[in-house]
Amino acid sequence: MPAVQQAFYKSGDIAQALLTHYNAHARTLPWRTPPGQGFANPYHVWLSEIMLQQTTVAAVGSYFQKFTQTWPDFEALAAAQDADVMAAWAGLGYYARARNLLKCARVVVAEYAGRLPQTEAALLKLPGIGPYTAAAIAAIAFGQRAVVVDANVERVVSRLFAVSTPLPQSKPLIRAATDGITPDTHSGDFAQAMMDLGAGICSVRAPSCLLCPVAFACDATRLGNPEVYPAKTPKAAKPQRTGRAYWIERDGHVWLVRRDDKGLLAGMRALPDDQWTARLDGDAIPPVPANWQKLPVNVSHVFTHFSLLLDIAVTSWPMDADDPGDGVWWPLKSLDKAGLPTLFRKAAEAVLNAGERV
Structure with a gap:
């Protein structure tokens, strides 16, 4: 680390400059308390941080509002039906977060009288809370000094200190550097100020260094190459899987099933499919014998670890026949209320836009 950078590192000038900027330019977000107005609601901080994992602020806003209106605290959420919560989460992705959300709320009610514990160590014991989320809650909701990365x-930090080691190997270095500039007080505001800086001025491409409140201390700015940080190890190509969804229609209704409690999209309502997984293509075996017609459309979707190309087969189900297994006939007019995950919502839209189906 250059000598001049060490001086800023030790003096707290970075933290002070950033907090001053945050006081004037903090983003207004529904889960935040403005700087200088006390700590944020712990339930709101927890809920927003879980929703924001691998998801943008813009995508989370409406979901946060819906959840807090429907389930305003831990007690209400803990008492909710699993299917209702999963349906409300539909479209936000990474559905294990929703399952852990319910588990966590129930533990908080059962073991902590409906109040989150305040320390990182205790928070880490709760379902769905990892090191980042525990640190964020401890700092933002409870004012504890925590290193939030x-x-x-x-x-931001990889640019401040020109960390040349690529991610993810550089994570310990970045955390140590963040620890060095995190103030003993106002660490919650500092963490949110760092997030705001990275989301705006210190963007992935074309960072606005002339507007940056900590440009005076930034090695990447001094070197003239901020966009090369953070260095990253090239990602391996995602495997491509194929599968099929089955549309069974009767009298203005479509047959929906509930997926298994474990695995991808666990517990969600969905169209029947041919057992595709992250590791295997589907087997193209229909869920029931019928006069199936394959539509000339398909749906593509990218999951965390693989991509999926899904084609669709449709059939009309006789009015006098037994139901095609375990599931529910869902009215087409209210299909938007079924809480289908994005993949199956895309498939349903493809079918409905295809015109004559069966």
């Missing part, structure tokens, strides 16, 4: 903070 998300992707935005990684980018």
Whole structure:
């Protein structure tokens, strides 16, 4: 680390400059308390941080509002039906977060009288809470000094200190550097200020260094190459899987099933499919014998570890026949209320836009 950078590192000038900027330019977000107005609601901080994992602020806003209106606290959420919560989460992705959300709320009610514990160590014991989320809650909701490092903070800090080691190997270095500039007080505001800086001025491409409140201390700015940080190890190509969804229609209704409690999209309502997984293509075996017609459309979707190309087969189900297994006939007019995950919502839209189906 250059000598001049060490001086800023030790003096707290970075933290002071950033907090001053945050006081004037903090983003207004529904889960935040403005700087200088006390700590944020712990339930709101927890809920927003879980929703924001691998998801943008813009995508989370409406979901946060819906959840807090429907389930305003831990007690209400803990008492909710699993299917209702999963349906409300539909479209936000990474559905294990929703399952852990319910588990965590129920533990908080059962073991902590409906109040989150305040220390990182205790928070880490709760379902769905990892090191970043525990640190964020401890700092933002309870005013504890905690080192909060998300992707935005990684980018800011890797540029401040010109960390040339690629991610993810550089994570310990970045955390240590973040620890060095995190103030003993106002660490929650500092963490949110770092997030705001990374989400705006210190963006992935074309960072606005002339507007940056900590440009005076930034090695990447001094070197003239901020966009090369953080360095990253090239990602391996995602495997491509294929599968099929089955549309069974009767009298203005479509047959929906509930997926298994474990695995991808666990517990969600969905169209029947041919057992595709992250590791295997589907077997193209229909869920029931019928006069199936394959539509000339398909749906593509990218999961965390693989991509999926899904084609669709449709059939009309006789009015006098037994139901095609375990599931529910869902009215087409209210299909938007079924809480289908994005993949199956895309498939349903493809079918409905295909015109004559069966």
